[in-house]
Amino acid sequence: MKLSKMLFKSLRETPSDIELESHKIMIKSSLIHQAGSGIYSYLPLAWKSLRKIEQIIREEIDNVGGQELRMPVIQPKSLWDKSGRSISMGQELFNLNDRRQKPFVLAPTHEELLTSIVKEMIYSYKSLPQLIYQMQTKLRDEPRPRGGLLRVREFIMKDAYSFDLNKDGLDESYENLSNAYMNIYNRCGLEVIKIEADSGAIGGKDSHEFVAISDAGEDKIVICNNCNYSANSEKASFSKKQYTIDSNLENQEFPTPGIKTIASLCKFAKVESYQTIKAMFYNSKDELICAVIRGDYEINELKLARAIGDPNIKPASNELLKKHDIPAGSASPLGKSIKVIADDSLLKANNYIAGANKEGYHIKNVNIGEDFTASIIEDISQIPDNAQCSKCNKDLSFKKAIEVGHIFKLGTIYSEKFDANYLDINGKSKTIEMGCYGIGTGRLLAAVIEQNHDKNGPIFPKSISPYDLIISPIKYENKIIKEYSDKIYDLLKSNKFDIVLDDRKESPGVKFSDADLLGFPIRLIISEKLIEQNMIEIKLRNSEESIKIENKKLIDYLKK
Ligand SMILES: [Zn+2]
CATH class of the missing domain: 3.30.930.10 (Bira Bifunctional Protein; Domain 2)
Structure with a gap:
C-alpha cells in the first residue's frame, strides 16, 4: 500500500x-x-x-x-x-x-x-x-x-x-x-x-x-x-462491621421534630449511624417494597433488584407511599404489611432506632425478627470506600x-x-x-x-497491527531513492509482509511523526547515505533506539 x-x-x-x-x-x-x-x-x-x-x-x-x-x-x-x-x-x-x-x-x-x-x-x-x-x-x-x-x-x-x-x-x-x-x-x-x-x-x-x-x-x-x-x-461483597449485641430491649417511642435524615437523627439522639435503621421504598411491579439497611451503609439498587428478582424496580412514588400511609422522614417497616428486604448488616448489631411511621416520631430498640420481619435478608449494600475483604478481612x-x-x-x-x-x-x-x-x-x-500508546500515537501489538511495517524513505522524489525503496517494497511484499510505503513528498519530520501516528510495530528508514553504505535503518515503534543492518540481511532479520 x-x-x-x-x-x-x-x-x-x-x-x-x-x-x-x-x-x-x-x-x-x-x-x-x-x-x-x-x-x-x-x-x-x-x-x-x-x-x-x-x-x-x-x-x-x-x-x-x-x-x-x-x-x-x-x-x-x-x-x-x-x-x-x-x-x-x-x-x-x-x-x-x-x-x-x-x-x-x-x-x-x-x-x-x-x-x-x-x-x-x-x-x-x-x-x-x-x-x-x-x-x-x-x-x-x-x-x-x-x-x-x-x-x-x-x-x-x-x-x-x-x-x-x-x-x-x-x-x-x-x-x-x-x-x-x-x-x-x-x-x-x-x-x-x-x-x-x-x-x-x-x-x-x-x-x-x-x-x-x-x-x-x-x-x-x-x-x-x-x-x-x-x-x-x-x-x-465485603466484610460488614459487627457490633456487640446486647439483649433486646423494649420499644420506646420518642419525639423527633423536623428530623428527616440519618445524619440529623444521629445528632439529635446522640447515637452513631450503625445504631439506626435506614428505610427506602421502591415500586416493584406496582407493589410497595421496603428495603432496610443499617444506617452506616447505603442501599445498592442493583443488588436489591437482583434480590427481588425484578430488574425494573424504581423508587416508590409519593402516591404509592400515601396509599400505605408512610410518612417521609419517619418511615420504617414497623406495623406495615408490606414486603421487606433487609440488608444482612442488620444482623450485626441490635436495639436500633427506626422511624415510627408517625410524622415527627422515631422508636428506640427496634429489632429485626422481633419488631418486623423481612422476607429476604441478604447483602444489598453499596461497598463503602474503606471496605475490607469478605474472604480475608484485609483492606480492599x-x-x-x-x-x-x-x-x-x-x-x-x-x-x-x-x-x-x-x-x-x-x-x-x-x-x-x-x-x-x-x-x-x-x-x-x-x-x-x-494500554499501548504514547504521546505520538498508538503502539500496535504485532498480532493486531493494521500493517506489519512502514517504509519511510527520505527524499522519495529522488530517482535513486525511489528505485531502491520500490525494490525493498517489492521484496518485502513477495515475502508476505503487509507494508505501507510512504511515497509522499514530505519532510523527514512529517514522515516520522506520521509513522508514529500509524503505530505499526516497525519502521524502515531509507536515505541516500544509507544506500551508499548498503544499509537500512530499523526502528521499532515501542523503542527509542534504532539499528542499522545490511540490506541483504533485512528479510532474515524481520522474519526473526
Ligand atoms: Zn482478600
Missing part, C-alpha cells in the same frame, strides 16, 4: 471536547470516523486491525468446539415479547415497524433467536453439547454514548452461546470459554483480569467480566491485594477498568421460555442448560490502544 493512496489524513490537533486518549488517537490516526452520537465508521486501518482481532477470536472459539453462524440484526418483536425483554430492556431496544406495521426490533443480542433455532433443531441428548457463535452487528440505544468506541450504539460483537445437557456440562463449557477468552486477550496484547460480575439485563446467576485496568474505564472494580478476590463494585482497593468481555451462566431462563428441551437417554424430556459469552471487538481495540 502506498501511503499517498491510503485513506489517511494525519490530524495534528484533535477537537478539545474529546477526553479519552484512545478516542483522540483513533480520530487522529484515521482509524474511525463519527457518523452520529455513538455511531462510527471503522476506516480501513481500523477494519484491518478488527479483522485480525476477529480471526484470533475465531481460532480460539473454534478451538473449544465453536461453530460459526450468522443471524439477522432485524428480528420480529414477538421473539422479544416471549422472553419478556421487549419490556425489561426498556429504551435500550431499538424498535421499528415494517410497511405493514408489523413490529420488529434491531437486535442488541441474540439469545432469543438462537434458542428458538436450537429448539427446532435439537431433539436428543446425542446432539449436545453445542457451542454456537457469530461476529455480528449489535444495536443498543445507549442513553450516554461516550469515549469513542468504548460506549457506542452500534458495534460488532462476538457472541457465543453454549447448550448443555446439565449443570456440570454448563460448568465445563463456561470454563472452556473462560480459558479461550484469556488466550484471546493475551494474543491481542491486552492485559486483563477476570472478576465476579453482575448479570444485569441478560439474566442468570454466575457471571464474570474480563476487564482491562484503565483510568479510561467506566467500571469501578474492587481488588483484594492479599487474597486476589476481585469483583465489579456493583456486585462485590478500587480501580477503574474497561469491560472487554462478559460471560454468563444463563441456566434455563431462556430455554424454559422457548421450550428448548431434549430427550435424555431414558427418553425423558429435560431442559437445555445455556451459557452466553460476549466480546465487543471495537471496544477491545480501544482498550488495547488505551
